[in-house]
Amino acid sequence: MKLNLNLNVFDAALNRLQEVYEAGHTVVISQSGGKDSTICMELAIMAADAAGKLPINVVHRDEEILFPNTYEYLDRVAQRPEVNMHHLYAGQPVVNVFNRNMPCWWIFDEQVNPDDWVRKPPDYAYKIEEQNINGLVTPERFPVAEGKDLMACIGLRVQESPNRRMGLFSSKGHITKENHVGVKYIRPIYDWTDDDVWKAIQDFKWDYNRAYDVMVKHGRSKNALRIAPLTMTTSGIPDLQLAQKGWPRWFDRVCHRLDGIRTVAQFGKIACQPIRKSGESWEDCFKRECIEEAPDWIAERAEKVMKAELRRHIKQGGSEKDFPQIKPLRANPNGSWKKLALNLYNGDPFSLKCNHLNYMEPEYFRQGAGTWGGKPTF
Numbered sequence: 001m002k003l004n005l006n007l008n009v010f011d012a013a014l015n016r017l018q019e020v021y022e023a024g025h026t027v028v029i030s031q032s033g034g035k036d037s038t039i040c041m042e043l044a045i046m047a048a049d050a051a052g053k054l055p056i057n058v059v060h061r062d063e064e065i066l067f068p069n070t071y072e073y074l075d076r077v078a079q080r081p082e083v084n085m086h087h088l089y090a091g092q093p094v095v096n097v098f099n100r101n102m103p104c105w106w107i108f109d110e111q112v113n114p115d116d117w118v119r120k121p122p123d124y125a126y127k128i129e130e131q132n133i134n135g136l137v138t139p140e141r142f143p144v145a146e147g148k149d150l151m152a153c154i155g156l157r158v159q160e161s162p163n164r165r166m167g168l169f170s171s172k173g174h175i176t177k178e179n180h181v182g183v184k185y186i187r188p189i190y191d192w193t194d195d196d197v198w199k200a201i202q203d204f205k206w207d208y209n210r211a212y213d214v215m216v217k218h219g220r221s222k223n224a225l226r227i228a229p230l231t232m233t234t235s236g237i238p239d240l241q242l243a244q245k246g247w248p249r250w251f252d253r254v255c256h257r258l259d260g261i262r263t264v265a266q267f268g269k270i271a272c273q274p275i276r277k278s279g280e281s282w283e284d285c286f287k288r289e290c291i292e293e294a295p296d297w298i299a300e301r302a303e304k305v306m307k308a309e310l311r312r313h314i315k316q317g318g319s320e321k322d323f324p325q326i327k328p329l330r331a332n333p334n335g336s337w338k339k340l341a342l343n344l345y346n347g348d349p350f351s352l353k354c355n356h357l358n359y360m361e362p363e364y365f366r367q368g369a370g371t372w373g374g375k376p377t378f
Contacts, residue, residue: 009189009191009192009196010196010200012191013039013043013188013189013191013192014043014046014047014188016174016186016188017043017044017046017047017048017153017186017188018047018050018051020149020151020175020186021044021047021048021050021051021053022051023148024145024148025144025148025149025150025151026057026142026143026144026145026148026149026150026151027044027048027056027057027151027153027186028057028058028059028086028137028142028150028151028152028153029041029044029056029057029058029059029153030059030060030136030137030152030153030154030155031058031059031060031074031077032060032155032227033060033066033070033071033073033074033209033211033227034155034209034226034227034228035155035197035198035201035208035209035212035225035227036155036156036157036189036192036197037154037155038155038201038206038207038208038209039155039189039192039197039200039201039206040153040154040155040188040189041056041058041077041083042200042204042206043188043189044056044153045082045083048082049082054082055081055082055083055084056082056083056084057084057086057142058077058083058084058085058086059086059088059136059137059152060074060085060086060087060088061088061089061090061133061136062087062088062089062107062108062121062125063094063107063229064089064107064108064117064118064119064121065107065118065229065230065231065254065257065258066227066229066230067209067211067214067227067239067243067246067247067250068119068211068247068250069209069210069211069213069214070209070211070227071119071122072210073207073208073209073210073211074087075122076207077207078122078124085124086141087121087122087124087125087126088125088126088127088128088136089107089108089121089125089126089127089128090107090127090128090129090130090131090135091106091107091108091109091110091127091131092106092107092131092132093105093106093107093131093362093366093369094106094107094229094231094232095231095232095349095350096231096232096258096259096260097231097232097233097234097272097346097349098231098258098259098260098261098263098264098271098272099258099259099260100294100295100298100345100346100347101259101295102259102365103297103346103347103349103360103365104349104360104362104365104366104369105231105257105258106366106369108120108121116256116257117257118250118253118254118257119253131370132372134179134180134181134183135181136152137150137152137181137183138150138181138182138183139181139182139183149178149184150182150183150184151175151183151184151185151186152183152184152185152186153185153186153187153188154185154186154187155187155189156187156189156190157189157190157191157192157193158190158191159192159193159194174186174187174188174190175187194222194223194225198222209227211227212225214242214246214247215242215246217246218242218245218246220242224238226239230243230254231258231261232350233352234269234272237264237265237268237269240254240261240264240265241265241268243265244265251265260272272345272346273342273345274286274289274290274341274342274345275289276341281325281337282325282326282336282337282338282341283323283325283337285337285341286302286306286337286338286340286341286344289341289345290302290340290341290344290345291303291306294345294347295347297347297360297364297365298344298345298346298347301344301347301348301354301357301360302340302344302347304357305334305340305343305344305354305356305357306340308356309323309332309334309335309340310323312332313335316330323336323337324336324337325337325338326338333353333354334353334354347360359372
């Protein structure tokens with residue numbers, strides 16, 4: 001990857017977008033309501049304006065349960081003359097790791113009274129059939145001129161994680177190869193920092209999601225300001241706890257909509273972890289919490305992983321009796337009874353800790369719900 005030391009990150013990102021607009025490619029900005037996609041959108045407006053390509057295409061998939069300010073901001077975006085807003089919803093299933101009995105919920109669930117939804121989609125939104133997120137930007141929805149590319153613009157930044165940095169370098173640049181549905185991804189702000197993002201918003205007086213202001217007001221540090229789904233992993237707990245203070249009425253609606261939310265907001269991560277009784281070994285705790293007293297789907301998965309790990313341990317020279325209680329003998333995420341208890345308490349529906357398990361398909365929990373259609377990317 002070439003480095004141009006004569007450009008700052010703002011000019012470099014703007015140039016990346018100007019090149020694709022001037023080349024006549026179809027560009028679609030993926031707008032989550034977060035600060036990074038906001039930067040991409042504002043830069044795209046500037047680039048498209050210079051190339052005579054306004055209005056720009058912006059796509060958002062409604063998740064029903066995001067902070068109230070997020071959808072207030074997106075509504076303002078939809079009213080802008082420079083934007084052709086595609087506000088979509090798919091009614092897709094989403095994992096709720098805080099409810100062991102029913103770990104899936106459906107966005108704008110047609111089997112639920114709409115008055116019980118956290119909110120309703122705006123009038124200009126429309127429903128699509130493609131439930132996988134890769135179905136948002138397609139040649140059918142966004143026609144492309146002959147010989148040109150369809151590009152989805154995303155606000156990926158390598159500062160956020162080593163995995164994103166490796167992903168950028170593996171694709172050898174800020175534009176990826178075409179995927180299976182005929183879309184390339186362009187990542188114009190990959191080299192920006194959090195400071196760069198907020199400086200641009202401040203310098204240009206760009207509109208942004210005021211949920212960030214609420215986060216700061218309630219003590220969230222600058223480097224922890226993120227807009228993300230709240231129920232898919234335990235990393236959503238701090239956001240739920242903040243929401244209880246920042247948006248109490250909205251939080252009550254979320255609690256009414258989904259079981260387990262109020263408990264985890266009150267007690268934190270301990271509410272979705274196994275609790276070992278006094279004098280109980282981790283082996284007994286695992287068997288009680290993850291098999292004997294667990295919902296059937298969790299018990300089935302826990303038994304399968306337990307048997308696999310015991311076979312591995314015996315194959316490596318051990319016995320079932322000396323399987324570690326706490327610390328694995330080797331680098332193994334499930335190599336002790338404690339690890340098994342922690343990893344399987346919620347069934348690991350996305351197989352993040354137990355990658356030899358299949359994903360838990362929505363069909364298991366609701367007849368006719370179907371499958372994830374591949375790796376869950378919600």
